Amino acid sequence: MRELLKRLPMGMLVLFCAASLYAATPPAVGGTAPDFALPASSGSNVRLSEYRGQVVVLSFWSSRCSVCAAQLADLRQLQRTYGSAGLVTLAVSIDDDMAHARDYAAAHGGDLTMLLDQARAVGRSYDVGHVPTILLIDRSGRLRYRREDIRRIDNPYISQLRALLDDAPVKDRTEP
């Protein structure tokens, strides 16, 4: 009992820190990317934390989005180019109609890992308000770059990606 009382102030501090961190949503660029597990259109499940040590592109798309197909084509190209350097692309559908999402994934996903977020829980946890939205997560699991409504993969995005793959210092960025 005395031991517990001695530890109580430290415990309160731990709880305070935990509460303040849990309250801090959505994830800020530079912070730890929230972990999630989602079913893939191929059938198996995928958990983000299993890709720790690799650079992860998290792309949110929808079958109703007019520019997502072009962006997914660009992401497929990037995956082919940088896959051997440790790039993993997870494309997350926020469709509520899973049949449409599966058809779209089959048509445009190619060899990308296409995930289905029917409940939109992951979309909410990353505060996704537009599609397409792209996020870059570094090898240590930190969110390093966020860009919304990106129509085509352009040079600023690729330079960020290459810096992360090279483990070079990257300036955390959020672009509208």
Place this chain on the structure above:
Amino acid sequence: MKSPGKHCITAWALSLLLGGACVQAADNAAAPATPVVAAAAPAAADASALDQQVQDLKKQVVDLNRDLFVLEEELLFPANTQVAIFVSMDVGDFFALDSVQLKVDDREVSNYLYTPREVAALARGGVQRLYVGNLRTGEHELVAFFTGKGPNDRDYRRAASIRFEKGIGAKYLELKITDRAQRAQPEFEIKDWE
């Protein structure tokens, strides 16, 4: 379960410890200069001592991290209310696990999706702590829904339930997935560890 509070404290403690090391290193650097030849051997000794200090600091941080983890568990889940639910799988030839949903007293407390890597770890003998929470003493009901692929690659969903008495001590329950070779079917049971 993730423990951000623990990391917060650890980072704080680490910064204090490393700050102390830096001050000490700066003090060492600020010491009066001595002839180069004479200083070579002591410099090597200093580097060795500094390396030892860094190792000691790292060990202290690891120990502190462990203590904080234990403390956090004790505070969040005291033994008199703690309920922990584990998952294990034996063989798994007749069932490919996809997800487990847990309901305690008709309230969903966990819905966990398994990746192929996690299923492989369970099949190799791993035991996963799926849920830890608090329950008051008395009688409770646990229902577990298992979803996956059954024999002949067909979609499979089964439930197992148990009524258990939560006493003063911590309660441990194990969800066991085993193969029943005679019927070529998987079997799901919940074991109450007294």
